[in-house]
Amino acid sequence: MSDAVWEILKKVSDPEIPVLTVVDMGVVRKIEQEAETLVVSITPTYSGCPAMDEIESNIRWALEENGYTSVEVKLILSPPWTTDWMTDEGKAKLQEYGIAPPEGSSADKSVLFGEAKKVMCPRCKSRNTKLVSQFGSTACKALYKCDECQEPFDYFKCL
Amino acid sequence: MKEQLLEYTLRLGDNALILGQRLGEWCGHGPILEQDIALSNMALDQLGQARMLMQYAAEQKGGDYTEDKMAFFRDVTEYHNCLLVELENGDWGRTMARQFLFDTYNYYxxxxxxxxxxxxxxxxxxxxxxxxxxxxxxxxxxxIRLGDGTEESHRRIQESMDDLWEWTGELFTMDDVDKLMIEAGIGVDLSRVKEQWDQKVDQILELATLKRPSDDWFQSGGKQGEHSEYLGFVLAEMQHLPRMHPEAEW
Known part of the structure; x- marks a missing residue:
């Protein structure tokens, strides 16, 4: 029963990064049946992530379409989301989509006044890249530029 | 104890909300696109943190209180943010100085x-x-970039630092609410935060070739609901729509 629900959720895409599903992102934390109600617990990536409301309704719709009429989507904060929860499949999809996937865990902050991490360019695979800004097009991304192919790219930063 | 926990929650939530609102003013006005985006991102983070805290505060209040009601239907004297976050943005350097002084505090x-x-x-x-x-x-x-930058940027960031210094004392003052929360193991001992803040601020100011302003006299009162003339204008802009159309939805 829970497996069937996971399968449905694997088809719900993230509104900001449509190549990823909410399961790839590690946003879905728990699926439980409480009496008549199916309770899906989700956690935000960033606390101000504006996509959370849409993710919540998309999950609800997908489940309702598949016959689950009593659904509760619960927002939980703890434990806090980390990029470590992103699936390997998700990271591969990101890379293919042109966004560099997170490398390692929460190491990005150690760049304080030091050398920024050399992230691999998702296009030409060079590591001759540089950080343009720690804050990118969405809260979860940083802006990088590849010095090899000269293309700018997004990096999904570690959290 | 219940009352103090609510006030403590609101102090944190209001800091995040008001700073988020101030940073939001920069949206579309940043000096270059990347930095405009950076500030908007931070405004969003602050707003997200404010929401979590407002939801908690609303639950503590009970009844028909919601996060929106906490944010949009409290007046100046019911806000408990520190004065530093409500000050006007000024130029880019001044916004950076306020952000640095507050972020460093917030981090510890x-x-x-x-x-x-x-x-x-x-x-x-x-x-x-x-x-x-x-x-x-x-x-x-x-x-560091502005302090150790040009003569003009150095002069202006030093001025901003000097101007804003008197608003930093309040970050570390502890009143009865703080003391009770610390005793209960809930709140943070601000004297320890102050030590860490001093150390980090000194380190960065030195790298930035800036002088640490002297601790002459500090403004206070924000945490207790006594605010500068600026907060009313922030709230007016933030609250006028939900107050004109209290049941509005989109």
């Missing part, structure tokens, strides 16, 4: 709050600290 504050005895505040801290760490790094880098 939330680090200490990670071990709070209050489960909800602890959860919020675990979520917020990851974001605040990025903010603190970014604003510190700007202080």
């Amino acid at each position: 504050f939330y680090t200490a709050l990670l071990s709070s005895a209050d489960e909800r505040l602890k959860e919020v801290a675990h979520k917020a600290i990851k974001e605040v760490a990025y903010h603190a790094q970014w604003s510190a880098e700007w202080i």
Whole structure:
């Protein structure tokens, strides 16, 4: 029963990064049946992530379409989301989509006044890249530029 | 105790909300696109943190209180943010100085709050600290860039630092609410935060070739609901729509 629900959720895409599903992102934390109600617990990536409301309704719709009429989507904060929860499949999809996937865990902050991490360019695979800004097009991304192919790219930063 | 926990929650939530609102004013006005985006990102983080705290505050209030009601239907004297976050943005350097002074405080504050005895505040801290760490790094880098930049940028960032200094004392003053929360294991001992803040601020100011302003006299009162003339204008802009159309939805 829970497996069937996971399968449905694997088809719900993230509104900001449509190549990823909410399961790839590690946003879905728990699926439980409480009496008549199916309770899906989700956690935000960033606390101000504006996509959370849409993710919540998309999950609800997908489940309702598949016959689950009593659904509760619960927002939980703890434990806090980390990029470590992103699936390997998700990271591969990101890379293919042109966004560099997170490398390692929460190491990005150690760049304080030091050398920024050399992230691999998702296009030409060079590591001759540089950080343009720690804050990118969405809260979860940083802006990088590849010095090899000269293309700018997004990096999904570690959290 | 219930009353004090609510006020403590609101102090944190209001800091995040008002600073988020101030930073939002920069949206579309940043000096270059990347930095405009950076500030908007930070405004969003602050707003997200404010929401978590307002939801908790609304639950504590009970009845028909909601996060929106907490944000849009309280007046100036019911706000408990520190004065520093409500001050006008000024030029880019002034916004950076305010951000640096507050981020550094916020970083050490939330680090200490990670071990709070209050489960909800602890959860919020675990979520917020990851974001605040990025903010603190970014604003510190700007202080160095501007301080150790041109003669003009150095002069202006030093002026902003001097002007804003008197608003930083309040970050570390502890009143009865703080003391009770510390005794309960919920709140943060601000004297320890002050030591860490002093050390980091001194380190960054030195790298930025800036002088640390002297501790002459400090403004206070924001935490207790006595605000500068600026907060009313911030609230007017933030609240007028939901107050004109209280049941509005989109």
